[in-house]
Amino acid sequence: MNLRIGIIGGSIAGCITANTLQQMGCNVEIFERSATPLQSRGAGIIIPLDLFEQFKAEHLFDHNIQCHKIPSRSFFIKNTQHSQNGECIWQQNVTAISFHWSELFANLRRRIANEHYHSGVEVTDIDIKDEKTTQLTF
Numbered sequence: 001m002n003l004r005i006g007i008i009g010g011s012i013a014g015c016i017t018a019n020t021l022q023q024m025g026c027n028v029e030i031f032e033r034s035a036t037p038l039q040s041r042g043a044g045i046i047i048p049l050d051l052f053e054q055f056k057a058e059h060l061f062d063h064n065i066q067c068h069k070i071p072s073r074s075f076f077i078k079n080t081q082h083s084q085n086g087e088c089i090w091q092q093n094v095t096a097i098s099f100h101w102s103e104l105f106a107n108l109r110r111r112i113a114n115e116h117y118h119s120g121v122e123v124t125d126i127d128i129k130d131e132k133t134t135q136l137t138f
Contacts, residue, residue, distance in 0.1 A: 006031060006136055008123045011038055012045070012101070015108035018116075019060050028116060031136070035120030038109075040102050046070065049095040060111070066103045070096045 003026045007014045010032030018028045032038070047055075049069070055061045072093050079087035109117070125137035 003027065005029070006134075008126075008136075009033075010109075010117055010119070012105055012108060015105065015112060016055075016060060019108060019111045020058075022112075023058070028112075030112060030117045031121040031123055031138070032117065032119050033122045037119070038105060044098050045101060045104055046096050046098045049097055052097040060108070062107055065099070065107050068098045070094055070098055 003021075005021055005026050005028050007018050007021075007028060007030045010030040014030050014032070018030050021028050052061070052067070056063055072091055074088050075090040075092070076086035077089050121138050123136050123138060127135040127137070129135060
C-alpha cells in the first residue's frame with residue numbers, strides 16, 4: 001500500500017493511527033498544531049485488557065510500558081454519614097489497564113520518526129480535489 005496520508009493532530013489518537021498505517025506500508029505525515037511538546041495533557045487513560053494485549057502483539061505498545069492492571073471499579077454516592085469518601089453502592093469487576101497520559105503518548109510517539117511529525121503546523125483548510133487527492137492548507 002503506497003498511500004500518502006496526512007494526519008491532523010499528533011496526540012494519542014493521531015500517533016496510534018499513524019503507527020497502524022505505517023505498519024500497513026503507508027507514508028504518513030502528522031501535523032500537530034502545538035509548537036511545544038505534548039506532555040502531561042491528562043491524568044489517565046483506561047483500556048480493556050484484551051485491547052492492551054492486541055496492541056502489544058501489533059507492536060504499538062512496548063512490552064514493558066508502565067501501566068496498572070485494574071481488577072475492579074467502585075461507584076460511590078455522597079453520604080458522609082457512611083464514610084468520609086461516601087457510600088459504595090456498587091463494585092464492578094473489570095479487566096482493564098490504566099496508563100498515565102504522558103507514558104502512553106511517549107510510547108506511541110517514539111514509533112514515529114521526527115521527520116514525519118511536524119509540530120507547530122496548523123491546518124487551516126482541507127480541499128478534496130478528487131477521490132485520490134486532498135490538499136491541506138497550513
